[in-house]
Amino acid sequence: MSTKLVLTSEEQAMLDGSDGPAVAMCMRIIVGVARANGAQKLIEIESVHADGTLYHGEAGLDFTEKLVALGGKVKVKTTTNVGSLDLLHPNLVHGDETLMSHGRRLMDAHIALGCEPTWSCAPYQAGHRPAFGSHVAWAESNAIAFVNSVLGARSDRYGDFLDLSAAVTGRVPFGGLHHDEARKAVLVLDFSEIDSRVFSEDAAWAALGVLLGNRAGTRVAAMVGLPGDLADGGVTEDRLKGMGATSASAGGVGLFHVVGITPEAPTLEAIVAPNAEYLKMTAADVREARDSLSTTSSDKLDAVSLGTPHFSVDEFRALAEVIGDGPKFAEQIDFYISTSRDVMSRSKDLGYLDIFLNAGGRVVTDTCTYVTPVLNRNVRNVMTNSGKWAWYAPGNLGIDTVLGSLSECVASARAGKVVRDESLWA
Amino acid sequence: MGIKMAKVLSGKVSHPGNAEGEVLLLTEPVSFWGGVDHHGEIIDVHHAQHKAKMTNKILVMPSGRGSSSATAVLAELIRTGDGPLAIVMLQCDTILVIGALVSAEIYGISLPIVELQQAEYDQLSDGMRVTVDAITDHDIATITI
Numbered sequence: 001m002s003t004k005l006v007l008t009s010e011e012q013a014m015l016d017g018s019d020g021p022a023v024a025m026c027m028r029i030i031v032g033v034a035r036a037n038g039a040q041k042l043i044e045i046e047s048v049h050a051d052g053t054l055y056h057g058e059a060g061l062d063f064t065e066k067l068v069a070l071g072g073k074v075k076v077k078t079t080t081n082v083g084s085l086d087l088l089h090p091n092l093v094h095g096d097e098t099l100m101s102h103g104r105r106l107m108d109a110h111i112a113l114g115c116e117p118t119w120s121c122a123p124y125q126a127g128h129r130p131a132f133g134s135h136v137a138w139a140e141s142n143a144i145a146f147v148n149s150v151l152g153a154r155s156d157r158y159g160d161f162l163d164l165s166a167a168v169t170g171r172v173p174f175g176g177l178h179h180d181e182a183r184k185a186v187l188v189l190d191f192s193e194i195d196s197r198v199f200s201e202d203a204a205w206a207a208l209g210v211l212l213g214n215r216a217g218t219r220v221a222a223m224v225g226l227p228g229d230l231a232d233g234g235v236t237e238d239r240l241k242g243m244g245a246t247s248a249s250a251g252g253v254g255l256f257h258v259v260g261i262t263p264e265a266p267t268l269e270a271i272v273a274p275n276a277e278y279l280k281m282t283a284a285d286v287r288e289a290r291d292s293l294s295t296t297s298s299d300k301l302d303a304v305s306l307g308t309p310h311f312s313v314d315e316f317r318a319l320a321e322v323i324g325d326g327p328k329f330a331e332q333i334d335f336y337i338s339t340s341r342d343v344m345s346r347s348k349d350l351g352y353l354d355i356f357l358n359a360g361g362r363v364v365t366d367t368c369t370y371v372t373p374v375l376n377r378n379v380r381n382v383m384t385n386s387g388k389w390a391w392y393a394p395g396n397l398g399i400d401t402v403l404g405s406l407s408e409c410v411a412s413a414r415a416g417k418v419v420r421d422e423s424l425w426a
Numbered sequence: 427m428g429i430k431m432a433k434v435l436s437g438k439v440s441h442p443g444n445a446e447g448e449v450l451l452l453t454e455p456v457s458f459w460g461g462v463d464h465h466g467e468i469i470d471v472h473h474a475q476h477k478a479k480m481t482n483k484i485l486v487m488p489s490g491r492g493s494s495s496a497t498a499v500l501a502e503l504i505r506t507g508d509g510p511l512a513i514v515m516l517q518c519d520t521i522l523v524i525g526a527l528v529s530a531e532i533y534g535i536s537l538p539i540v541e542l543q544q545a546e547y548d549q550l551s552d553g554m555r556v557t558v559d560a561i562t563d564h565d566i567a568t569i570t571i
Contacts, residue, residue, distance in 0.1 A: 025531055028527070028531065029524065029527045029528065029531065032441065032523065032527040033520055033523055033524060033527065036440040036441065036518055036520060036523045036539075037518075037520055051494070051495075052498070056495060056498040056499065056502070057464075057498060057499070057502040058502065058505065059498055059501035059502040059504075059505050059528070059529070059532070060498045060501075062505075062532050062533075063501070063528055063531075063532055066531075066532055139494065141493075141494070157494060158494065159493075159494020159495060159496075159497050159521060159524070160494065160495055160497045160498045160524075161497050161498070161501075161524050161525075161527075161528045162497070162524050395460070
């Protein structure tokens, strides 16, 4: 096997310390991974989305602060994922002292390295959309699925530590989803026999995410027979965002193709691998997947949480239309939306944000309601239209979830109890 | 009688280091994020070796599983001394290699990770005492059983 890693003279010099100790340390990590994976070379990347911003323990903080102490600076545009705190609304998060102080230090250390204060799991809707075919190093599973699938840029599945090492060196091992061959679909999921009215519900796309994650695992899948158009003003984009996020939670999906919709898949032939596995999906499969995202059939409701991944401007517009000049949310219901600062400020300028706030809603920025203590301690039953939130919240927060569409979430918040329209699913 | 012949298995160094200890053999992969607690105990209730403790063991499992935040969990286990002494896998998991690389950089503790072929892997059994020698980066590792 001739899988020996070859470095350029510039890369070798970086490894030897020409650009200082922080670059050398990050280069040792990149090279160590490249060797373990059998990569033959490194490639340059155009941007990084750094995911080590959420506090998981001292190791992450030690690593990031060590890079700062060694004089490290990011070499390429680096956006930041959510942190453990809402820096704009500091009273919303009620974590213990260690979480608050270490979480803050971790966010500060990223800024000291030159990262941008994006604090969002959806940087692709907060001002940074890598070009089709460009190589990037993104961490955070939903962002990886989106940048590969919906934008057609190329990122392997990166995580904590490797993201900052890539940012400081501007390099990653050439492997995984950076390669043409690894982007072919080895699994085809066919939805063409299901009545397409089902897919007009946003909750159906969360269910599709569960199906995709369960069936594909970490494999690349192509989905055929789904409606949509990425030029329809954000509806399809936000559906694919939600589906991809759920699939990356239920499985390990880093790239999916939706034939006729996503940019690498104008036709099935364009992206299918030889001997791909083929599965025909039924309405019962979609319904079962949807039901798996609700952990209670009670109509009791304490809170509603939207925006996992972070809410977009288009979603704020759709929400403002649903709210209209109708009644406020019931007094006892906490209605949260998690989003980025960027989207919050643009939605405010467009007037959508105030419609939601005036109805009694609350906005969380810089973090998310399922990764850090935001919800009131008495909250037991929470409704969401997000498959990812429904997937993780019962385990992370010890609460029950009900999956519903955007309009069902608003109707339920007004009624003070779960309201669902089952007619589409009959 | 009484003389036990040592046997040497050869594999690939995924991360360098040395270790000597008892094998904890997992029949399926475990996710470090969400599947292992701060004390090195397997808390994934669906896992066949639920409640097994990997602290100071030679962890043997087919591959890695789950979230990329496993890097941080492994690094934290190495930092506190609650982690395994070495990891041996059939299929190397990059996420765990990153955890080992970072721990070597920031704490100076080098956790060996070795990739074995099936025939060699099959000779390891739970509770067996082994010596892992993976000192040469990107070269042949040996496991003496």
